[in-house]
Amino acid sequence: MKFAIESITKNSGRLGQLRIREGGPELRTPLLMQTTKGGSIPWLSADVFESHVSQKPQVLQFTLSTMDQMAEALAQWNSGDRGVSDYVGFPGHLNVLLLRDPCETTPSGGNDRDIQPLFTRRGRESLTPERYMEMVASIKPDIYQGLCDADTNAESAKKRVQKSVDRTEKFMHYIYEQRGKVPSTLLAPIVGGYNTFARTQSIKHAREQPAGSYGGYILEGFHTNGLTATTVDTDKLLPIVEHCVKQLEEDKPRLLPGAFTPLTILELIAQGMDIFDTSYAYCAALNFKALTFCFVQAGEKQVPFLDVTDDANKENFSPLLKTCSCLTCQKHTRAYLHHLYKTNELLGPILLMVHNLHHYMAFFETIRETVAKDKMPELMELVRKQNGDAQVDYSIAANTKVITKATMGKGFAAAAM
Numbered sequence: 001m002k003f004a005i006e007s008i009t010k011n012s013g014r015l016g017q018l019r020i021r022e023g024g025p026e027l028r029t030p031l032l033m034q035t036t037k038g039g040s041i042p043w044l045s046a047d048v049f050e051s052h053v054s055q056k057p058q059v060l061q062f063t064l065s066t067m068d069q070m071a072e073a074l075a076q077w078n079s080g081d082r083g084v085s086d087y088v089g090f091p092g093h094l095n096v097l098l099l100r101d102p103c104e105t106t107p108s109g110g111n112d113r114d115i116q117p118l119f120t121r122r123g124r125e126s127l128t129p130e131r132y133m134e135m136v137a138s139i140k141p142d143i144y145q146g147l148c149d150a151d152t153n154a155e156s157a158k159k160r161v162q163k164s165v166d167r168t169e170k171f172m173h174y175i176y177e178q179r180g181k182v183p184s185t186l187l188a189p190i191v192g193g194y195n196t197f198a199r200t201q202s203i204k205h206a207r208e209q210p211a212g213s214y215g216g217y218i219l220e221g222f223h224t225n226g227l228t229a230t231t232v233d234t235d236k237l238l239p240i241v242e243h244c245v246k247q248l249e250e251d252k253p254r255l256l257p258g259a260f261t262p263l264t265i266l267e268l269i270a271q272g273m274d275i276f277d278t279s280y281a282y283c284a285a286l287n288f289k290a291l292t293f294c295f296v297q298a299g300e301k302q303v304p305f306l307d308v309t310d311d312a313n314k315e316n317f318s319p320l321l322k323t324c325s326c327l328t329c330q331k332h333t334r335a336y337l338h339h340l341y342k343t344n345e346l347l348g349p350i351l352l353m354v355h356n357l358h359h360y361m362a363f364f365e366t367i368r369e370t371v372a373k374d375k376m377p378e379l380m381e382l383v384r385k386q387n388g389d390a391q392v393d394y395s396i397a398a399n400t401k402v403i404t405k406a407t408m409g410k411g412f413a414a415a416a417m
């Protein structure tokens, strides 16, 4: 993996070029990875994605918590040249393997000195570092994260945070030792909740490793995934991220998984974070929300979301978003989407996800242009207020209206927890 910084600006963060595979495409950062569940982009087939969302090479974000049962089959499949992206029907696309699914709240507990819990659809499993490296060797992702205890958030006690750092060091001791046995690039995990001392200790452990031990960083332990990432308090998050950034090696990409709000994403990019994922677009769709926030130019006042199940859309024959060029907005009305949801048609979430991904990916295009021009403060102001007077609320609350089971995520198996 190669990462080159193109420019660093004072107020807008940095632009970079990332080449994950030799001979592969050069990707630009800030980069948006495609969140997947069980190797699939939620609700969309590879065909629908490539025909109606994007034909460009993507970085698929795989999660062990939704793919653990594939490891055995992949050990066979990977014996040739084909990789895990081929296996799941996205040949040629790149991939990053994470432990936890950023789309669902990760249950707390089950951590131990020697094991890390893995919450899957079948219940909780216990991962030892040995087992984890066996699975990585079977899946052979392009990039994988180091094993870590990230079960912390802003409420975690100091003692709990310290444990997460100590356990992660212990896991990583084994992983650094074994990493030469897999061809994939390792991301060093940085944990330590909201504690500056603990974060420094975690970074120190990574930086003590010999040069070339890892290709980038993954910062975890700020939230527990799912909707919790949409409500993180940036007054607490940003100072601790700033504290970390100062100590990280500059020429390595920094990944921050989770459904952070669009405004928080901009603030994190301004601080020097490089790689994010589409879980926010997914979490919105799961809760019946179309993303309608404006990020291009000053115009009329906008709202961040539109709830497609809202009865106000029953006879509204305009598209979700007038300015959007996606299939959903070009061909269908709000009233039709409302009807699809009310009649349990699976096409409803498919069309909503096409729009949300299209909108969110366009947002990242704008972000890269904005960083290049060093105009992040202007973009932040637009995203923050949406041409109105007050800050808009981008957090997502769980929608308790059960419209249809087909539209709901599968979540985790409750029984074994």
Ligand SMILES: [Zn+2]
Residues within 6 Å of the ligand: 320, 321, 324, 325, 326, 327, 328, 329, 330, 354, 355, 356, 358
């Ligand atoms: Zn659209």
